[in-house]
Amino acid sequence: MTTGNPWAAILAGHGDAVAVRDDDGTALSYADVLALKARFDATLGRRSLVFLRTANSAVSVAAWLALLASYHATLAIEHDLAPERLAALVDLYRPDAIIDPDGGITFGPGGTTLHPDLSVLLSTSGSTGSPKLARFTAAALLANAAAIADYLGLTANERPFLALPTSYSYGMSVINSHALVGACIEVTTHGVMQAGFWDGLKNRAATSLSGVPFHYDAIRRLGLDRLATPTLITLTQAGGKLPAPVAAKYAEWAAANGRRFITMYGQTEAGPRLTWLPPEYLASHAGAIGVPIPGVTIDLIAADGSVITEPGVSGEMRCSSPAIMMGYAQGAADLARGDALGGVLMTGDLASRNEADVLSITGRASRMIKLFGTRVNLDDIDAQLARMDVPGVSFGQDDQLRVLVEAGDPETVRTALIAAFSFPPRGLMVKAVASLPRASSGKLLYGALGQAWEAAT
Amino acid sequence: MKSLAEVFAESLMIDAASVVDSLAYQSIKEWDSVAHMVLVTALEDNFDIMLDADDIVAMSSVAKVRAILAKYDITA
Numbered sequence: 117m118t119t120g121n122p123w124a125a126i127l128a129g130h131g132d133a134v135a136v137r138d139d140d141g142t143a144l145s146y147a148d149v150l151a152l153k154a155r156f157d158a159t160l161g162r163r164s165l166v167f168l169r170t171a172n173s174a175v176s177v178a179a180w181l182a183l184l185a186s187y188h189a190t191l192a193i194e195h196d197l198a199p200e201r202l203a204a205l206v207d208l209y210r211p212d213a214i215i216d217p218d219g220g221i222t223f224g225p226g227g228t229t230l231h232p233d234l235s236v237l238l239s240t241s242g243s244t245g246s247p248k249l250a251r252f253t254a255a256a257l258l259a260n261a262a263a264i265a266d267y268l269g270l271t272a273n274e275r276p277f278l279a280l281p282t283s284y285s286y287g288m289s290v291i292n293s294h295a296l297v298g299a300c301i302e303v304t305t306h307g308v309m310q311a312g313f314w315d316g317l318k319n320r321a322a323t324s325l326s327g328v329p330f331h332y333d334a335i336r337r338l339g340l341d342r343l344a345t346p347t348l349i350t351l352t353q354a355g356g357k358l359p360a361p362v363a364a365k366y367a368e369w370a371a372a373n374g375r376r377f378i379t380m381y382g383q384t385e386a387g388p389r390l391t392w393l394p395p396e397y398l399a400s401h402a403g404a405i406g407v408p409i410p411g412v413t414i415d416l417i418a419a420d421g422s423v424i425t426e427p428g429v430s431g432e433m434r435c436s437s438p439a440i441m442m443g444y445a446q447g448a449a450d451l452a453r454g455d456a457l458g459g460v461l462m463t464g465d466l467a468s469r470n471e472a473d474v475l476s477i478t479g480r481a482s483r484m485i486k487l488f489g490t491r492v493n494l495d496d497i498d499a500q501l502a503r504m505d506v507p508g509v510s511f512g513q514d515d516q517l518r519v520l521v522e523a524g525d526p527e528t529v530r531t532a533l534i535a536a537f538s539f540p541p542r543g544l545m546v547k548a549v550a551s552l553p554r555a556s557s558g559k560l561l562y563g564a565l566g567q568a569w570e571a572a573t
Numbered sequence: 574m575k576s577l578a579e580v581f582a583e584s585l586m587i588d589a590a591s592v593v594d595s596l597a598y599q600s601i602k603e604w605d606s607v608a609h610m611v612l613v614t615a616l617e618d619n620f621d622i623m624l625d626a627d628d629i630v631a632m633s634s635v636a637k638v639r640a641i642l643a644k645y646d647i648t649a
Binding site: 307308309311314330331333334342530534538540542543 | 585586598599602603605606607608609610611613626627629630631633
């Protein structure tokens with residue numbers, strides 16, 4: 117593979133413009149990013165598999181961009197992932213190096229063969245350190261960043277305020293799309309319920325804010341007028357469904373205050389953005405995920421495999437996009453594999469179209485739930501229970517992760533699960549039952565878990 | 574009416590014994606922005622008050638929450 121990574125030339129074109137600034141006021145330019153890339157290249161010596169432990173600091177975001185523009189293959193993981201989960205990922209994928217949020221490099225076991233096109237790996241559930249990864253080419257992530265920059269109309273004058281992690285596909289897409297146009301990314305470690313967040317939003321003259329539904333719920337509680345800084349124009353929302361009345365309230369506020377509120381939908385596997393709801397649709401389509409972004413086409417597929425053409429009928433979304441992942445990886449051998457999907461992804465989400473061709477989500481087919489915007493694969497929770505030797509099962513719905521255990525103290529199990537993962541602890545509840553509902557074959561009755569939960573104390 | 578420690582323990586789903594004045598936002602995984610929202614609602618319900626947004630974002634430790642409640646004439 118002799119074609120260079122397109123990101124290097126793009127970032128070089130932004131010269132000494134500031135790429136990222138953090139809470140401490142540390143600011144690094146695009147030239148600094150490329151200097152960091154040169155340092156990584158010199159230390160690593162040859163094309164490497166790198167684990168980047170990300171944090172919301174200027175150095176960490178610069179390290180992400182440096183690796184994105186490099187010929188290495190990078191897995192972005194959360195810096196606070198439990199050491200044993202990180203160790204499990206290292207054992208499974210054998211990275212050549214692990215880079216800490218401060219840019220420090222530790223060499224790993226190495227020896228994994230990488231497909232020439234492989235550039236970025238994202239966990240399918242970052243908060244649980246899921247070993248199931250999505251594989252991407254640099255060109256795929258560039259295509260998605262370009263589409264986002266196009267529909268949002270991004271320029272080098274943007275200053276997005278970013279509290280989302282880099283390892284989360286939504287946070288990563290905010291960084292990539294703004295780096296593409298040479299904007300300055302304003303990262304923060306402050307949460308939306310902290311004074312430092314609001315001071316930063318105002319004092320750093322942020323022009324946009326990205327949040328998951330929980331953030332917009334919290335902001336509503338604090339009062340939308342907090343968003344009325346002199347510079348904040350654009351609010352984007354992804355990472356789960358915002359209830360229609362909440363979306364409508366933001367639509368009304370945005371229209372009355374000359375701001376724009378944009379709801380979006382995507383999936384990590386799609387690199388990640390798939391649809392957006394243009395602000396002019398918001399008043400009449402609150403709660404909808406909108407229309408495909410540039411370069412994306414979406415078909416709704418019926419149970420018999422046919423393409424649904426009539427409005428109001430639900431089907432699984434089949435997305436075609438230049439940003440679709442190459443495929444999943446479940447172990448080191450998969451990193452040698454090429455593109456398995458040909459730019460087409462079955463999302464596992466069900467949706468319908470209305471007469472105006474606007475899409476709305478109607479259900480989900482997979483064992484994934486969202487905990488306050490964080491994607492959690494229930495299989496990862498069950499695997500952790502098995503590692504802890506606790507007989508139990510996870511289930512639940514958005515913002516409510518439930519674990520039923522047959523033995524062990526629920527409080528102890530809960531504490532151990534919180535320590536193992538990085539999703540918001542408040543979303544997790546554990547209860548004990550004498551025995552889980554099972555069929556005579558011993559097979560777990562998933563449909564009866566809700567009833568067992570209600571009966572448990 | 575529950576004590577401040579009880580409201581904290583229930584909202585953050587932690588042991589009441591760990592609710593000490595020095596306990597700070599983000600110093601433990603259980604006190605994140607999601608739990609903070611739950612805490613705000615629980616404080617309002619328990620003490621029958623309406624917290625001001627500036628107070629909500631200033632509640633950075635148990636001691637700070639206690640001081641803010643004092644403004645609402647609550648000794649907790």
